[in-house]
Each structure stands twice: as C-alpha cells, then as structure tokens.
Amino acid sequence: MEQARFSVVTDRPNGIPHTNRPRLGSLKHSNSQVDTPAFMFYTKCGSVPYISRELFEKIVPDDQALFNFPLPTCLSFLQPLKEFKRGLNSFVGLEKYLSCCSITDYAVDTPQGYNKKDCVAIKTKSGNQLINHEKYMDIIEVFKPTMYVTLSISDINLNSSLSSIEKSVNISNRLFKSCLERHHQSEVLKQSGVIAPIQGGYNVQERIRSATFLSEYHDDVLGFLFDGFFTDGTIVEEIPSDLIVPIINKTMEFIPYDKMKIIFGAWTPSLIIDLINSGMDMFDSCLPCITTERNSALIFDYNLKYKNESIIMDVSHRKTDKMNDNLNEYEICLTDKCHFEKFVPIKDSCTCLTCKKHTRSYIHHLLVSNELLGSILLTIHNLHYFNQFFKDIREVLMK
Numbered sequence: 310m311e312q313a314r315f316s317v318v319t320d321r322p323n324g325i326p327h328t329n330r331p332r333l334g335s336l337k338h339s340n341s342q343v344d345t346p347a348f349m350f351y352t353k354c355g356s357v358p359y360i361s362r363e364l365f366e367k368i369v370p371d372d373q374a375l376f377n378f379p380l381p382t383c384l385s386f387l388q389p390l391k392e393f394k395r396g397l398n399s400f401v402g403l404e405k406y407l408s409c410c411s412i413t414d415y416a417v418d419t420p421q422g423y424n425k426k427d428c429v430a431i432k433t434k435s436g437n438q439l440i441n442h443e444k445y446m447d448i449i450e451v452f453k454p455t456m457y458v459t460l461s462i463s464d465i466n467l468n469s470s471l472s473s474i475e476k477s478v479n480i481s482n483r484l485f486k487s488c489l490e491r492h493h494q495s496e497v498l499k500q501s502g503v504i505a506p507i508q509g510g511y512n513v514q515e516r517i518r519s520a521t522f523l524s525e526y527h528d529d530v531l532g533f534l535f536d537g538f539f540t541d542g543t544i545v546e547e548i549p550s551d552l553i554v555p556i557i558n559k560t561m562e563f564i565p566y567d568k569m570k571i572i573f574g575a576w577t578p579s580l581i582i583d584l585i586n587s588g589m590d591m592f593d594s595c596l597p598c599i600t601t602e603r604n605s606a607l608i609f610d611y612n613l614k615y616k617n618e619s620i621i622m623d624v625s626h627r628k629t630d631k632m633n634d635n636l637n638e639y640e641i642c643l644t645d646k647c648h649f650e651k652f653v654p655i656k657d658s659c660t661c662l663t664c665k666k667h668t669r670s671y672i673h674h675l676l677v678s679n680e681l682l683g684s685i686l687l688t689i690h691n692l693h694y695f696n697q698f699f700k701d702i703r704e705v706l707m708k
C-alpha cells in the first residue's frame with residue numbers, strides 16, 4: 310500500500326495556482342477518501358467522546374472520515390499497543406478510516422514552558438512526559454497512523470515573546486529534520502504521510518522563516534499544519550479574524566499550492582469560512598466537542614454564497630432565543646431554565662437522530678440530572694450539524 314495522497318481538484322483560473330482562494334481537494338489512501346474542505350474527528354483515548362463506533366457510523370454513514378488522535382490522550386495505552394502490533398486504528402476499532410496523530414490536544418490547555426532543549430512536554434493524566442524525536446518516532450512506529458505531525462514546539466500564543474517564537478521555530482525545524490531522517494529509515498512508516506508544522510506565532514517573518522525551511526522538503530510531506538496560535542482550548546474562539554487571517558494569507562505564499570493545509574482548534578464557523586477562503590483544507594471537530602462539554606448545541610443558521618472567488622456566509626441567527634442569557638451567536642445552552650418545558654427539537658430543520666426523536670425539554674432534564682445520555686444526544690446533534698456545515702461548504706464550491 311502506498312502513502313496517502315492529497316490533490317487539489319478545483320480548476321485553476323488560467324492554469325495558474327491561486328493561493329488565498331477556497332478550493333476543493335481530495336485525500337485518498339487505499340480504498341478511503343475524504344473530500345476537502347473537511348475536518349478530522351477529534352478523539353480522546355482513541356474514540357470520539359460519548360460516541361461508540363456503531364453510533365458514529367449512523368452519524369457519518371458515508372465512510373468518509375479522518376480521525377485525529379492527540380498524543381496526550383493516547384500515551385496511556387502505548388504499552389498494550391506495542392504488544393498488539395497492528396497499530397492504533399485497529400486497536401480502537403476504526404480500521405476502515407484514515408488517521409492523523411498530533412502532538413497537542415487542541416481541545417484543552419497546553420502547558421507552557423515545560424519543554425526542555427529538544428524535548429517536548431506532553432501533558433498526560435499522570436503528568437508531563439518529556440519526549441525527544443527518537444522516542445516520538447518510536448511511538449509513531451507503534452501507532453502506524455495514515456499521517457502524523459512531526460514533533461515540534463507549539464506552546465506559543467498571542468502573549469509569547471519574540472525570543473520564545475524564534476526558539477520554537479529553531480527547535481521545530483531541527484526536530485522536523487530529525488523526524489524526517491528517521492521516517493526515511495523506517496520500514497514500518499512507509500505508508501504514513503508526514504505533516505510539517507509551521508510555527509512562528511503571530512510574527513509574520515518567523516512564519517515565513519518556518520514555512521520556507523519546511524517547504525524545501527515538500528516532496529517528503531503530505532501537508533502543512535498551521536500551528537502555535539494558542540495554548541488554551543477555548544480561547545481560540547475569541548481570536549479575531551483580522552489577527553490571524555493576514556498571517557495565514559502571507560504564509561500560504563511560501564508553501565506549495567498542491568499540499569494539504571491544516572489547522573486545528575475550536576475556530577468559530579465564520580472564522581472557518583475565512584480560513585477556507587485563505588486556502589485551508591482541513592480542520593478538526595474541537596468546536597462541536599467543546600460545545601457539547603458546555604452543555605450547548607450548535608444552531609447557527611447560515612446562508613453560503615460563492616462570490617468573487619470567496620465563500621460568503623450570512624449568519625442569520627443572532628440571539629433570537631431571548632430567554633437564554635448565555636447564548637453566543639452560534640449555540641444555545643440546554644441546561645438553561647428556558648428549555649425546561651420547550652417541547653421542540655434543538656433545531657427544527659436538523660435531520661440528526663437527536664432532533665428527529667427528542668425535545669429540548671428532555672435533553673435539558675438529562676443534562677441537569679447529569680445523565681450521560683444528555684451528552685450523547687448533544688454530541689450526535691453537534692457532530693451532525695458541523696458535518697452538514699462542511700458538506701454545504703463543499704457543495705457551494707462545486708457550483
């Protein structure tokens with residue numbers, strides 16, 4: 310079997326590659342395919358939180374799925390996985406799907422300042438583990454994912470100093486080279502793709518330096534990850550578009566057009582659209598997962614149009630549910646008292662298993678009683694809604 314391949318399928322106007330434009334793409338490996346723009350399903354300890362594989366197949370019935378396995382949530386079963394020998398996908402019962410290993414769990418806080426020299430601190434339940442590139446590649450050889458992000462220093466946020474940013478780029482570049490050398494020597498990883506993590510925080514020059522260095526190895530990589538923008542799982546929702554989009558647009562000019570572009574984190578739906586307009590191909594499902602964790606459901610109405618080589622989104626839901634004080638513009642909180650006797654689905658137009666069968670009132674009662682089924686029903690809705698959002702984005706690009 311060969312490595313996964315990514316290809317851009319959008320026509321190039323006049324045959325010239327256009328950066329900073331939305332595009333359709335396709336990620337293929339063996340018999341599996343994921344059409345982009347898309348998102349990876351966030352997992353914890355090898356599974357989507359609250360969802361069994363059987364239930365997942367009902368929410369996403371078309372077999373098109375890529376799972377992200379954050380290392381901090383998977384290290385606990387490294388030893389049994391070594392004995393098992395058949396890799397992470399098979400161990401967690403998701404063998405027919407594509408997989409990607411990342412170093413960071415983007416849904417929770419990342420510890421800052423624990424990295425030492427060329428060792429990266431991985432936050433696990435039993436404390437921080439320092440991992441060098443040799444140990445990291447040993448782990449990746451045991452996991453055998455479809456693709457993986459090379460080891461890097463990404464504990465950078467808006468407040469990081471220039472010297473911390475420079476250090477993270479220097480070390481990450483070194484680690485990338487070391488991981489890549491080991492990758493080429495590895496028989497086990499012949500089928501795994503390499504994702505190069507672009508660091509540089511909010512400093513455009515450092516982003517360009519990182520991107521330029523990594524792009525020299527473009528023949529060796531499947532895609533590029535825009536990393537190191539935040540260190541807190543939820544703060545990402547507050548990062549304004551005009552802070553991040555210009556940096557990404559500029560950096561895109563320095564990496565090959567044909568490679569997959571990835572960003573992780575709970576970005577808001579309107580920022581997701583902005584990033585797709587910048588040429589981003591792949592996201593993750595941190596947003597629906599974090600939404601479920603705060604007992605909320607995604608309900609934003611959107612109208613997508615394609616105009617002047619950009620997707621335009623009108624979000625028409627703006628705090629229409631007046632009794633809900635905690636409402637942001639994308640979600641409703643189901644533990645709010647106003648749902649006590651609301652005998653309507655989370656969202657009238659939604660076709661998910663939860664909305665077809667259950668009322669806001671029942672879900673409210675499950676959540677306030679701390680019944681696990683409440684979070685399960687919310688996850689079904691939130692993943693379905695987020696998945697439909699991406700299907701609609703791809704559809705508007707196909708027209």
Ligand SMILES: [Zn+2]
Nearest residue numbers: 659661664690
């Ligand atoms: Zn629903």
